Amino acid sequence: MKKALLLGDEAIAQAALDAGISGVYAYPGTPSTEITAYIQNSEQAKEGKVHSIWSVNEKTSMETAIGMSYAGKRALCCMKHVGLNVAMDPFVNSAITGANGGLVYLVADDPSMHSSQDEQDSRALAKFAFIPCFEPSSQQEAYDMIFEAFDLSEKMQIPVMMRITTRLAHSRAGVARREPRKQNEIKLHPNPKQFILLPAIARKQYNELLDKQPALEAASENSKYNQYIDGSDKSLGIIACGLAYNYLMENYQDEACKHPILKVSQYPLPRKAIEKITKECKEVLIIEDGYPVYEELLRGYLNQGLKVKGRLDGTLPRVGELNPNLVAKALGMPATKGEDVPALVVPRPPSLCKGCSHIDMYKALNEVMEKHGKGKVYADIGCYTLGALPPYNAIYTTLDMGAAVTMAKGAADAGLLPAVCVIGDSTFTHSGMTGLLDCVIEKTPITIIIADNSTTGMTGGQISHAYGRLEQICEGLGVEKEHIRVCTPLPKNHEELVKIIEEEIAYPGVSVVIPRRECIQTVGRPKTYN
């Protein structure tokens, strides 16, 4: 069969379909979005009636996937790294309940923060939760590993993580497919009680989780993805994790590496191989495209044993994404850099699109806030975060999804008034609704602007579950009807929007202002599933 040219994300999606999933559950998030999008557009998925509708947030997506596993079927749950923070509760606890049908958590990290607010390394969280983790070094490996991940999940009755990074997610390569496998039938676990985490059961289950660890370690030791490649020059041993293996090998295209190499793509770490390379070699260089998670472990707290080089001693940079040049430098190879970038080249940051509704919203808001002074607009995550940049300079905070509402509340509680927040429609249903209820309960003096462009814009225009129900949600949570104000943000309505915002700031209770105009990128696309 001709190889298909697939993004890492697409290879994972196709693999999950071929491995017989009955559902994918996810909330959009760069760089993981294309996995679910691929399944949504797949004929194979339609034929197999594979569930693929977006979830409201990562926590609901993970719990739903766990429910599907409980019923005996295979489920994939995808998210960006910070999404795992939102889903942390089901994540940790599902290791304790264990899985029934194969359950894989695909977490896409973003070292260098290309499109994110941090560069946390999800491998640390897999380790924390005692969950095994796969870290592919290529698109083909990503495809193949998904099969093994589901098999391991069912064999060991445990959720399995696959950790990728932006580079793999968004890079294309030829991928050879396997024969598709049938979906599982519904089948309850012989011991359904293990899913009830009452303390008495949880204690037992937690011990079982710990008891599984030696077998998981053995699986890593026997994994074909963890390879020991011997070398004659034992002055240095190299441990290369995930994609870092490719950056290493890029530097040995013309002549073979003389040092022993341990390629690691499955965790827990293969203990015997680690013992071998550290015993045989005088020094060890560990290359991780993320946090120095295992470097720290190998070094030990007091750093008195092994000689370990990596991100912590400056051999590699402490932060950011790796590349072949950084690895070459770590190996003492000469730099290959071409000409410098000419001095006249200026940065070109992302910006709001021409005609974007958020521009009109910020123009009105800035006019109103001028008299109130700086520091009183709390924003959230989405295209409207670009309101932080010139010419708007309109917002003062962006923490995590939903935090606009709750940070504004905290500041209002502290007495910093007025408190105005800006949140997108999709972010509002993701995590803003609960904070709004907090405000309603205390009748907090706050003005919440839900910038409604009727889509999940930042991640490419996925369906927003807020569509058609925003006012109802706000009313249902207890916002007074006369303080839910809708307006179309267009230059011709500027005065009207200014007036609405002014009036609602003057009201000493909870108000919601909804500037509503469709995203210009998604005009004409369906807004709901039916």
Next chain:
Amino acid sequence: MKKDIILAGVGGQGILSIATIIGAAAVELGMHLKQAEVHGMSQRGGDVQSHLRISDHPIASDLIPQGKADLIISVEPMEALRYLPWLSKEGWLITSSEPFINVPNYPETENVLAEVKKVKQHVVLDAEKIAKDLGNVRAANMVILGAASPYLGIAFDKLEAAIREVFGRKGEEVVNLNLEALRAGAKIAKG
């Protein structure tokens, strides 16, 4: 045969269609390929680039090492310069001369083009104008690809076949427009 190519432009300019055509031709020739793209935040009018690697042999890294790119193909002149650290000493720079100005401090176009011309091996062309004259600015990408075609190591008819394959779904008219754009670009490169 091995070619490492950096594609450059501004989010929304559609540099990926150039990559798609080269990729389709390379796959048809049974070559290996890796292509790192930029999705997400930068696509909103920010600088975007794609590392495209094609080779007879398996490829290790998704990213091209600095100083090793055989070609920079850019649809915008300032963006072409941003990746000079990647261009090899023998490499070619092919770029459109038409600036995309969405930042207040964009340098004088003249000065940008002067920097471009300092690169030993370069092709500069007003791809947008050529495409407009052919009937549609949106074919500017294929003009640029045409201008790069002598340096790709892929036979011209294979690129034509790839255009037919990729644009085939959109109908004969679109295919012909893009083929004409490719040929117009190639003519300029050959002088």
